[in-house]
Amino acid sequence: MLTMMAASIHHLCIMRRAGFLKHFFGFKYCSSKRASTKSAAAKRESSITKDQYENIERKPFYKLLEERKEQAERSVLVSCPSNTSEKRFLKHMSRHGDINNCFFYESFGTYAVVEFSKRDGVLSVFESASIPNFPHEAAVPFKSRLLSLKTNNSGDLASSQPSVKVLSQTAIPIDELVRRLSKKDSIDQQLLLLTNILQLTDENIRLRFLVCSLLRDIAASYFPECVVRPFGSSVNGFGKLGCDLDMFLDLDGISGISQEKTGSSYSLEYQLKRTSTERVATQSILSVIGECVDQFGPGCVGIQKILNARCPLVRFSHQPSGFQCDLTANNRVAMKSSELLYLYGQLDERVRALVFSVRCWARVQGVTSNIPGAWLTNFTLTMLVVFFLQKRSPPLIPTLDHLQALAGPKDKSIIDGNDCTFVSDLTKVKLQENSDSLEHLLLEFFEFYGNFDFSKLSINIRKGKEQGKPEAAPLHIQNPFQPALNVSKNVNGTQLQRFVSLCQESAWLAQQPEVQSRSDTPWGLAALLVPLDAVGKGKKSKRRRAEAPSARIKGLLESLRTGKASANGGSTS
Numbered sequence: 001m002l003t004m005m006a007a008s009i010h011h012l013c014i015m016r017r018a019g020f021l022k023h024f025f026g027f028k029y030c031s032s033k034r035a036s037t038k039s040a041a042a043k044r045e046s047s048i049t050k051d052q053y054e055n056i057e058r059k060p061f062y063k064l065l066e067e068r069k070e071q072a073e074r075s076v077l078v079s080c081p082s083n084t085s086e087k088r089f090l091k092h093m094s095r096h097g098d099i100n101n102c103f104f105y106e107s108f109g110t111y112a113v114v115e116f117s118k119r120d121g122v123l124s125v126f127e128s129a130s131i132p133n134f135p136h137e138a139a140v141p142f143k144s145r146l147l148s149l150k151t152n153n154s155g156d157l158a159s160s161q162p163s164v165k166v167l168s169q170t171a172i173p174i175d176e177l178v179r180r181l182s183k184k185d186s187i188d189q190q191l192l193l194l195t196n197i198l199q200l201t202d203e204n205i206r207l208r209f210l211v212c213s214l215l216r217d218i219a220a221s222y223f224p225e226c227v228v229r230p231f232g233s234s235v236n237g238f239g240k241l242g243c244d245l246d247m248f249l250d251l252d253g254i255s256g257i258s259q260e261k262t263g264s265s266y267s268l269e270y271q272l273k274r275t276s277t278e279r280v281a282t283q284s285i286l287s288v289i290g291e292c293v294d295q296f297g298p299g300c301v302g303i304q305k306i307l308n309a310r311c312p313l314v315r316f317s318h319q320p321s322g323f324q325c326d327l328t329a330n331n332r333v334a335m336k337s338s339e340l341l342y343l344y345g346q347l348d349e350r351v352r353a354l355v356f357s358v359r360c361w362a363r364v365q366g367v368t369s370n371i372p373g374a375w376l377t378n379f380t381l382t383m384l385v386v387f388f389l390q391k392r393s394p395p396l397i398p399t400l401d402h403l404q405a406l407a408g409p410k411d412k413s414i415i416d417g418n419d420c421t422f423v424s425d426l427t428k429v430k431l432q433e434n435s436d437s438l439e440h441l442l443l444e445f446f447e448f449y450g451n452f453d454f455s456k457l458s459i460n461i462r463k464g465k466e467q468g469k470p471e472a473a474p475l476h477i478q479n480p481f482q483p484a485l486n487v488s489k490n491v492n493g494t495q496l497q498r499f500v501s502l503c504q505e506s507a508w509l510a511q512q513p514e515v516q517s518r519s520d521t522p523w524g525l526a527a528l529l530v531p532l533d534a535v536g537k538g539k540k541s542k543r544r545r546a547e548a549p550s551a552r553i554k555g556l557l558e559s560l561r562t563g564k565a566s567a568n569g570g571s572t573s
Ligand code: GTP
Pocket: 231, 232, 233, 234, 236, 238, 239, 240, 243, 244, 246, 333, 334, 335, 337, 338, 377, 378, 379, 479, 486, 487, 488
């Protein structure tokens, strides 16, 4: 029975894994190896085998991003009246060209993303579109691929009943997540389900690339050959529905940083108007693009230019997609970090499941926050998970030094004097046989950081080893590509201590029979997603902070038993 269950979970994992990889990057999954999975499943319940991973056809990160970018360039975003008939709309749109893909979603109205098979489709839609003429507003002569289906002309596209199937682009509320997790039969299944529920969907990824492409159209009025690339959790495999959209204005193709011509008789004068430093150039470029987005960017609102930050950026909301956007420039190291995290996430499915679960736990427990401050960030948490997995015996994932040693000549990458080289071909990475279950890994994660000597030690994922701290910051995680920098510099002692205490409490809680036994009330991972601070809300709230952790946990256990524990009811974002 157990073997059968393990095999079916295992099969589910493979299907989902294949599904994720396929929707993210559209590669083919080789099904011929599936028959051999049952015996392997007995060995490693929650994961697919190395053999199966090796049989998955994978493309390098940049090639895959390029495909998504090209797909977005053939797409338009259409605001539709709520009574639009999906069938008639598609028929109408297909007059402009063959349609590869189309979906609807809601964000301050109903929108459709239509991907044509060729760019000609987009041009044809443009030709047929009219310029709006409002008596009290002047039209800005800027053409964008964000269009509106006009109600008065769309009579033939309307239907008496809402006939559009809209896809959700937001994460489910935490109490709904807890409820669904509680129905699962094992903690391993819970971690995998959580990942499956929270991860970005294919449509959401398409929308992210489309927003980058729309932004690129705006920036191209100044820099015609620029590219706007997504990075961070939109592409590193750890993105959750509702996460922000980090973008990077790439001007390297124009400035020639990546392709210096030798032997040319001419050089371009005033290319950067000889600004004193690269930072000043970045600030002025972002300032101008930010202004342009503010004045002419359709659907872009609440523009803030945060140019004095360590990494200057323009922040705004893109209303049609509902994304909170951060546009940076000259940020190639962050792109490398995204590629590295993507690679780790693809090597073994347990990496993503653990990162998603730890991130969700951290958000619910208030370890991370949407507001910038002295909290741990999702990026920092991911580095902590990566380091923990490198420290397993045998290691579940290799060190960055090992990935560098596997790199080929094409992988060479030096950014601002820092060697950012590592292998891009995933099939070259051979993993060691680690059979830890997800349940075990989650518990061990809490134990590991509940007992880690943060006061003396620094975390280094390049070496996969802790080292003496080079500076007095409470939490020191060496930036893998800029060794002089600490990625968790913002974290203060209070927030670090809070993280450590919550790890200790969660490790203790996870081992309690009430939490381990399958029941109708939140159990296993679901029990860990009930805020520990929620215990004794109300009357006891003033006393709560003074209580010993174990007393708080006992209170939580009691409330779990009586079914009174309430998740915070908010969203998981
Ligand atoms: P979300 O919280 O889901 O948005 O995760 P994220 O990984 O996208 O994090 P965030 O939006 O804060 O940052 C985007 C990317 O910038 C990260 O993935 C990293 O590549 C990079 N980044 C963020 N913080 C730091 C930092 O402190 N140091 C360095 N070097 N890079 C960082």
